[in-house]
Amino acid sequence: MQAFTVEQVRRLERAAMGPQDDGTLMQRAAAGLAAVLADELRTRAGHVYGTHVLVLVGPGNNGGDALWAAARLARRGVRVDAVGVLGTPHAEGLAALRAAGGRVVGTEALAALDAYDLAVDGVLGIGGRPGLPDDVADLVGRLADACVxxxxxDLPSGVAADTGAVPGAAVSAAVTVTFGVAKPCHLLEPARARTGRLVLVDIGLDTSAEEPELDAWDAARVADAWPWPARSSDKYAKGVVGVDCGSETYPGAGIMATYGAVHGGAGMVRFVGPESARATITANLPDVVFAPGRVQAHLLGSGWGERADGDRAVADAVASEVPGVLDADGIGHRPDRLPDSWLLTPHAGELARLLGIERSEVEDDPLAAVRAGAGRTGATVLLKGATQLVARPGVRTVEVAVPGPSWTGRAGSGDTLGGLCAAVLASGRPAHEAAVLGASLQAQTAAAHPGPLPPHVLAERCADRLGAWWQERHP
Ligand SMILES: NC(=O)C1=CN([C@@H]2O[C@H](COP(=O)(O)OP(=O)(O)OC[C@H]3O[C@@H](n4cnc5c(N)ncnc54)[C@H](OP(=O)(O)O)[C@@H]3O)[C@@H](O)[C@H]2O)[C@@H](O)CC1
Ligand SMILES: [K+]
Known part of the structure; x- marks a missing residue:
């Protein structure tokens, strides 16, 4: 699924409308919205006729969509109460609802809130600034308390459409019905959690001339794009990963990174990290070799801690003209510029350090931060976290990996993720695909095996996940 910014959506809508807004797009939006509302009522109440719906109406066209859709419901026998919560509601929409038999009431005249089967949030859409006035936030809170x-x-009112930030009060929706295209807030946390189920209504926008802001992968696309070995693929065709991770202080990072590379499907893994990790690796992953030699992707940096020769280790790896993954402490040892065949895998704190900004600035606008990281370094950047974003230097569209459960984020999961990405990179795929595929595999595996699994166990499950996909594709 692709997402477009508010500025792009406005452009797309203007192109679809032509010079005059005759209300056609709003009618398409309202028809689609009414159909989803009727489905929700049927699912939740068992029927449409006779149900009771509350519509919160703001001052713009978002409220207009809600009113026109509510008029359609009222004509089907739904009892509709609409309340103007902000400014002056859309005049034609209001007239249409009244003509269809809907009531327009003040907040003081509302029924007990738990009498409503459903509420419609038509307060703010893409013209909204983040946050809600206190009285609107209060009503939204009371609806949540009443379990309506x-x-x-279009989007949950109060969220920032372009960044997904939720700096103040905002609606938490069970379902969001958006028009034409998705917006970044539907795909980026924390707004994504408030979006609920996303339904896209086609209103006839032609996106072919716009580069999307976001490109979110789904499970089927990950399985299609995975570098499945061909019948003739030997270990070099699958790819050799050279792992230089861990330290005497953090040997586990080297072990977990190796688990990731092995279970992500590398043809061979060479471990050139610390002695302290080798006995455990030998005991658990006897296929790993310790002799230096040819590799097709490097994996460096996880668990290095302070490393006196870190600059040299990274410089040598980059000079070998083989792609690589640079994680954690290794990121601080990067040269000024890296090729985009190299993948950096920072979390928010590491990216903030790289950019010389506060961690909170990365968390408030991860999209801008991950782009800045790619621009600053020349490398491809995977920003780890609740939403995993992949940016390439000079490419507008940021890719979004398949999201997973929050169990995944724990000490060591970044180390195994680096290994998964390095395995894909070694197979010859470009860094941005390696990042999206590795992150998505880990997330989907965690979703299929919920619970707080240690990262190296989750890495083993990743191999099971790949096996299951393989069987589906080769019945
Ligand atoms: N264009 C099209 O073709 C189509 C558009 N469609 C629909 O239109 C929606 C966009 O409509 P829109 O542009 O009228 O903006 P919308 O979000 O309804 O409200 C803006 C108003 O809210 C106000 N306001 C903002 N933030 C505020 C805050 N925090 N607290 C208080 N007030 C705040 C703001 O005030 P101002 O900025 O002027 O101070 C302004 O008055 C879009 O999401 C989709 O649903 C569909 O029908 C398909 C076709
Ligand atoms: K809304």
Missing amino acids: PVVAV
């Missing part, structure tokens, strides 16, 4: 499911129109 909310269907958001």
Whole structure:
């Protein structure tokens, strides 16, 4: 799924409308919204006729969509109460709802909130600034307390459409019905968690001339794109990963990174990290070799801690003209510029350090931060976290890996993730694909095996996940 910024959406809508807005797009939006609302009522209440719906209406076209859709429901026998919560509601929409038999009431005249089967959030759409006025936030909070499911129109009011930030009060929707294209807030945390199920209504926008802001992968695309070995693939065709991770202080990082590379499907793994990790690796992964030699992707940096020869180790790896993954402490040893065949895998704190900004600035606008990281270093950057973003230097579109459960993020999961990405990189895939595929495999595996599994065990499950996909593809 692709997402476009508010500025792009406005452009797309203008192109679809032509010089005059005759309301066609709003009618398409309202028709799609009404169909989803009717489905939700049927699912939740068992029927549409006779249900009771509350519509929160703001001052713009988002409220207009909600009112026109509510008028369609009212004509089907739904009892609709609409309340203007902000500014002056869309005049034609209001007239249409009244003509269809809907009530327009003040907040003081509302029924007990738990009498409503559904609420519609038509407060703010893409014209909204983040946050909600206190009285609106209060009503939204009371609806949540009364367990009334909310269907958001276009986006949950209060969230920042372009960044996914939620700096103040915002709606938490069970379902969000968006029009034409998804917006970044639907795909980026923390707004994504408030979006609920996302339904895209086609209103006839032609996106072919716009480069998307985000490109979010799904499970099927990951399985299609995985570098499955051909019948004739030997270990070199699958790819050799050279792992230089861990230290005497953090031997586990070297072990977990190796687990990732092995279970991500590398043809061979050479471990050139510390002595302290080798006995455990030999005991658990006897296929790993310790002799230096030819590799097709490097993996460096996880668990290095302070490393006196870190600059040299990275410089030598880069000079070998083989792609690589640079993780954690290794990122601080990078040269000024890296080729985009190299992948950096920072978490928010490491990316903040790289950019010389506060961690909170990365968390507030991860999209801008990951792009800045790629621009600054020349490398491909995978920003780890609740939403895993992959940016390439000079490429507008940022890719979004398949999200997983929050169990995944724990000490060591970044080390195994680096290994998974390095395995894909060694097979010859470009760094951005290695990043998306590695991160998505780990997330989907965690989703299929929920619970707090240690990262090296989750890495083993990744191999099972690949095996299951393989069997589906080769019945
Ligand atoms: N364009 C199209 O073709 C189509 C558009 N469609 C629909 O239109 C929606 C966009 O409509 P829109 O542009 O009217 O903006 P919308 O979000 O309804 O409200 C803006 C108003 O809210 C106000 N305001 C903002 N933030 C605020 C805050 N925090 N607290 C208080 N007030 C705040 C703001 O005030 P101002 O900025 O002027 O101060 C302004 O008055 C879009 O999401 C989709 O649903 C579909 O029908 C498909 C076709
Ligand atoms: K809304």
